[in-house]
Amino acid sequence: MISAALQRSKFSLNLQPFKRLYSNKQTVPQKTTHDEQIKEHRESGLTTPHPPKDVLTAEVISGAPETLQHRQVRIYKPTKNTMQSGTHNTHHWRVDFDILQGGGRWEHPLMGWSSSADHMQGTNVKFQSKEDAINFCEKQGWDYFVSKPRSPKFKTKQYAANYYHSPGKLRLAQTK
Amino acid sequence: MVKLTVDGKEVEVPQGTALIQACELAGATIPRFCYHDRLAIAGNCRMCLVEVERAPKPVASCAMPAMPGSNVFTNSERTNKAREGVMEFLLANHPLDCPICDQGGECDLQDQSMRYGSDRSRFFEVTGKRAVENKDFGPLVKTSMNRCIQCTRCVRFANEVAGVEELGTTGRGNDLEIGTYVQKTLDSELSGNIVDLCPVGALTSKPYAFTARPWELKSTETVDALDAVGSNIRVDSRGHEVMRIQPRVNDDVNEEWISDRTRYACDGLKYQRLTNPLIRVGDRFQSASWPGAIATVADGLSKSGAKGDEIQAIAGSLADTESLVALKDLLNKLGSENTALDTKRGTAPPAHGVDHRSNYLYNNTIPASEEADAVLFVGTNPRHEAAVINSRFRKGYLHNNTDFGVIGDKFDAIYDYEHIGVDAKTVGDFLSGGVKSPFADKFMKAKKPLIVVGSAVTEHDDGQSVYAAIAKHVEANKDRFLTEEWNGFSTLQRAASHTAAYDVGFVPSQQAESTKAKFVYLLNADDFDAQVIPRDAFVVYQGHHGDHGAQFADVVLPGVAYTEKGTTWINTEGRAQLGRAAISAPGASREDWKIIKALSELVGKPLPYEDVIGVRDRLWEISPALTRYDELESPSAASVGLGLAEMAKKGTPVTSTKAFVKPLENFYQTDPISRASVTMANCVKSFVKGVNSEETAVPPAETQAQKHA
Numbered sequence: 001m002i003s004a005a006l007q008r009s010k011f012s013l014n015l016q017p018f019k020r021l022y023s024n025k026q027t028v029p030q031k032t033t034h035d036e037q038i039k040e041h042r043e044s045g046l047t048t049p050h051p052p053k054d055v056l057t058a059e060v061i062s063g064a065p066e067t068l069q070h071r072q073v074r075i076y077k078p079t080k081n082t083m084q085s086g087t088h089n090t091h092h093w094r095v096d097f098d099i100l101q102g103g104g105r106w107e108h109p110l111m112g113w114s115s116s117a118d119h120m121q122g123t124n125v126k127f128q129s130k131e132d133a134i135n136f137c138e139k140q141g142w143d144y145f146v147s148k149p150r151s152p153k154f155k156t157k158q159y160a161a162n163y164y165h166s167p168g169k170l171r172l173a174q175t176k
Numbered sequence: 177m178v179k180l181t182v183d184g185k186e187v188e189v190p191q192g193t194a195l196i197q198a199c200e201l202a203g204a205t206i207p208r209f210c211y212h213d214r215l216a217i218a219g220n221c222r223m224c225l226v227e228v229e230r231a232p233k234p235v236a237s238c239a240m241p242a243m244p245g246s247n248v249f250t251n252s253e254r255t256n257k258a259r260e261g262v263m264e265f266l267l268a269n270h271p272l273d274c275p276i277c278d279q280g281g282e283c284d285l286q287d288q289s290m291r292y293g294s295d296r297s298r299f300f301e302v303t304g305k306r307a308v309e310n311k312d313f314g315p316l317v318k319t320s321m322n323r324c325i326q327c328t329r330c331v332r333f334a335n336e337v338a339g340v341e342e343l344g345t346t347g348r349g350n351d352l353e354i355g356t357y358v359q360k361t362l363d364s365e366l367s368g369n370i371v372d373l374c375p376v377g378a379l380t381s382k383p384y385a386f387t388a389r390p391w392e393l394k395s396t397e398t399v400d401a402l403d404a405v406g407s408n409i410r411v412d413s414r415g416h417e418v419m420r421i422q423p424r425v426n427d428d429v430n431e432e433w434i435s436d437r438t439r440y441a442c443d444g445l446k447y448q449r450l451t452n453p454l455i456r457v458g459d460r461f462q463s464a465s466w467p468g469a470i471a472t473v474a475d476g477l478s479k480s481g482a483k484g485d486e487i488q489a490i491a492g493s494l495a496d497t498e499s500l501v502a503l504k505d506l507l508n509k510l511g512s513e514n515t516a517l518d519t520k521r522g523t524a525p526p527a528h529g530v531d532h533r534s535n536y537l538y539n540n541t542i543p544a545s546e547e548a549d550a551v552l553f554v555g556t557n558p559r560h561e562a563a564v565i566n567s568r569f570r571k572g573y574l575h576n577n578t579d580f581g582v583i584g585d586k587f588d589a590i591y592d593y594e595h596i597g598v599d600a601k602t603v604g605d606f607l608s609g610g611v612k613s614p615f616a617d618k619f620m621k622a623k624k625p626l627i628v629v630g631s632a633v634t635e636h637d638d639g640q641s642v643y644a645a646i647a648k649h650v651e652a653n654k655d656r657f658l659t660e661e662w663n664g665f666s667t668l669q670r671a672a673s674h675t676a677a678y679d680v681g682f683v684p685s686q687q688a689e690s691t692k693a694k695f696v697y698l699l700n701a702d703d704f705d706a707q708v709i710p711r712d713a714f715v716v717y718q719g720h721h722g723d724h725g726a727q728f729a730d731v732v733l734p735g736v737a738y739t740e741k742g743t744t745w746i747n748t749e750g751r752a753q754l755g756r757a758a759i760s761a762p763g764a765s766r767e768d769w770k771i772i773k774a775l776s777e778l779v780g781k782p783l784p785y786e787d788v789i790g791v792r793d794r795l796w797e798i799s800p801a802l803t804r805y806d807e808l809e810s811p812s813a814a815s816v817g818l819g820l821a822e823m824a825k826k827g828t829p830v831t832s833t834k835a836f837v838k839p840l841e842n843f844y845q846t847d848p849i850s851r852a853s854v855t856m857a858n859c860v861k862s863f864v865k866g867v868n869s870e871e872t873a874v875p876p877a878e879t880q881a882q883k884h885a
């Protein structure tokens with residue numbers, strides 16, 4: 001079992017090596033020998049297999065339920081709430097689980113509350129950096145996806161811009 | 177560069193930076209109400225006061241440029257005193273109704289008063305606090321004008337971004353009020369954003385009023401699927417219900433805005449849902465089990481005797497990329513190439529072809545839309561088809577002196593434009609220089625010209641020739657249209673699935689077009705003409721809402737909506753983004769690609785992928801761009817040129833005088849989700865039909881009674 005875990009190849013979408021350039025040809029196999037074409041394509045060397053990573057994942061010894069291994073986590077930097085100007089909750093990287101599809105939640109028939117069978121729904125872990133988060137997920141043996149963080153672009157602003165002259169017709173009638 | 181010291185820390189900022197920005201760069205947080213990154217500076221709340229060495233008084237850091245060598249203190253006693261004073265003034269007239277205010281918990285005033293507020297005030301007016309009448313802004317924005325602190329963010333947004341010039345201020349000093357001068361609703365596709373901008377609870381969301389508190393919500397960061405912009409959104413859910421949808425900052429796509437459909441159509445996710453597989457028995461549907469329903473489909477397929485192209489799949493606007501690929505693979509395995517879209521002319525190969533990606537992409541990327549000098553819209557109404565991109569055009573109009581010309585239906589734009597004509601022939605005339613007008617002059621000479629081709633062209637009978645005419649013009653003016661840094665040919669898609677469908681080749685072959693289908697598989701397809709489906713065909717509908725498409729079905733397979741699945745969406749620029757499921761799907765519905773996978777097993781042509789990662793591997797095989805998430809690879813000028821050359825060869829000179837037909841009747845109801853939404857129905861009543869929203873709120877029976885009384 002341990003060796004199986006060692007062999008486990010980690011999949012991360014953004015680490016996927018992309019070798020093939022976009023081709024103008026029809027890339028979708030058109031005929032019924034579909035499987036063969038897919039196989040042929042895989043063997044053609046145009047796609048690069050993902051090398052397995054050599055980590056002993058915690059799942060092997062931690063005794064965590066095996067179902068956990070079938071779930072994906074996402075690593076992301078929470079975005080700023082557009083309702084407010086503060087940025088407090090946006091400085092860390094967060095790891096949390098994708099929801100359980102099908103029956104993860106239901107409405108309690110008596111009270112109308114929402115019940116859940118998902119023991120990871122309230123769990124999230126915070127990290128200082130993306131690398132820490134990735135490292136943690138790899139150690140746990142979780143499949144992860146890293147979202148690219150977005151922060152506003154810097155653009156200088158001047159109060160004087162309110163009074164700039166624009167040639168030609170009037171484009172902005174100030175209403176303030 | 178300007179060098180200055182903030183709280184003892186030295187920073188270097190570009191010339192012309194506001195002091196507040198400089199302080200932020202230095203890591204100091206400045207409280208503010210009126211300053212907003214994306215709006216003009218007003219400088220009227222005075223909350224951002226800082227102390228600058230040798231300045232006689234505290235200065236408003238937002239309205240002050242960063243000066244070289246100045247020494248700024250953002251946390252000194254003097255600054256804090258000054259801010260406390262400002263806060264006291266603000267609170268003098270602010271009602272103390274946080275417990276019943278919807279902004280509670282995410283209110284800037286609430287937060288900042290924790291630091292700068294005093295627990296008692298020196299102001300006691302005999303007349304009590306200032307009272308202001310509420311305004312009626314329509315069914316989306318609820319007002320509680322007592323709470324307004326006159327930051328004028330809403331006014332600046334409406335004026336600069338949304339182009340609603342009616343919103344403004346009246347009165348002075350204590351009597352200053354925000355309003356539309358004469359009673360008028362806020363008729364803009366972006367009006368919901370003023371709810372976010374308002375730093376207090378004066379403007380709140382009407383449909384969301386009193387339903388949840390921010391701390392009860394679970395936020396999921398995902399992507400919108402109700403138009404082709406691919407706005408980044410945050411879905412806030414509680415339990416198994418989506419409570420609201422908020423924008424997420426992404427300067428490459430939606431900046432910080434989302435359209436009202438994106439924001440408010442989410443209540444449609446609760447109604448009209450398909451929760452169980454259904455099988456038609458006689459003239460009614462009967463619930464069935466999954467195995468039963470899928471077996472019935474497999475049975476129907478063999479009984480219908482459909483072979484090859486007689487098996488047809490039609491995909492709609494909400495189909496995700498994974499399920500498109502799965503369905504196409506399944507059909508190919510069954511020997512059919514009859515994969516169509518539910519648009520007009522969607523059952524024929526598209527006019528622009530799909531061999532060159534640049535022929536159907538918004539090549540000129542969303543952010544670059546601001547930089548164009550002259551924009552020609554052909555058969556598109558960007559205000560309805562991509563409201564968020566439209567705000568970029570207004571930005572260009574205001575700050576870049578962009579001029580606009582429109583061929584196609586007139587629309588109520590948020591910039592001035594010249595209407596050139598309505599039909600296909602005008603395109604040829606205009607591009608060959610046959611039209612003389614100020615816009616034509618400017619367009620023919622513009623350094624950065626932009627042609628935006630809408631879906632009405634693809635759906636036009638003579639679409640191919642229109643495309644060819646445009647392609648020829650662009651080719652002839654390559655030096656202006658296609659350069660290293662400028663890409664002047666762009667197609668604007670209007671539905672989230674269309675780019676993906678073209679990318680994976682979900683289009684019929686020439687031969688398939690003329691084949692009469694015997695078995696039709698509708699994947700989220702709801703906008704087709706009834707004639708498209710032959711009477712005797714066996715019809716399967718897979719989707720999440722019991723809308724138009726489900727009525728035709730012999731078997732209904734319940735899929736899930738965009739907030740319930742983590743799938744790939746390709747926006748109109750060709751940007752791949754991965755969504756994320758916020759809540760689990762209702763009832764027995766299943767993820768879309770899994771349904772198709774299950775079906776493939778039963779018809780004996782199993783698809784070669786087991787899990788969603790397998791499907792994405794397949795996506796990647798089709799085109800790596802489909803899984804290169806969050807990155808955009810715009811086609812280079814050379815490859816755009818190749819695509820255009822191909823297109824230029826195809827058409828004949830445009831002679832058709834048929835007008836372009838706008839594909840969207842109204843902005844608010846374009847897909848099954850927004851059609852099921854009560855909020856969107858109210859919007860149609862008050863913005864499209866012009867009924868006063870106060871009236872729409874009253875149940876009809878009551879109005880009747882009042883009339884008789």
Ligand code: SF4
Nearest residue numbers: 324325327328330374
């Ligand atoms: S309504 Fe809100 S956004 Fe508008 S001026 Fe008042 S406080 Fe500012």
Ligand code: FES
Nearest residue numbers: 210221222224238
């Ligand atoms: S933020 Fe500077 S005056 Fe309002």
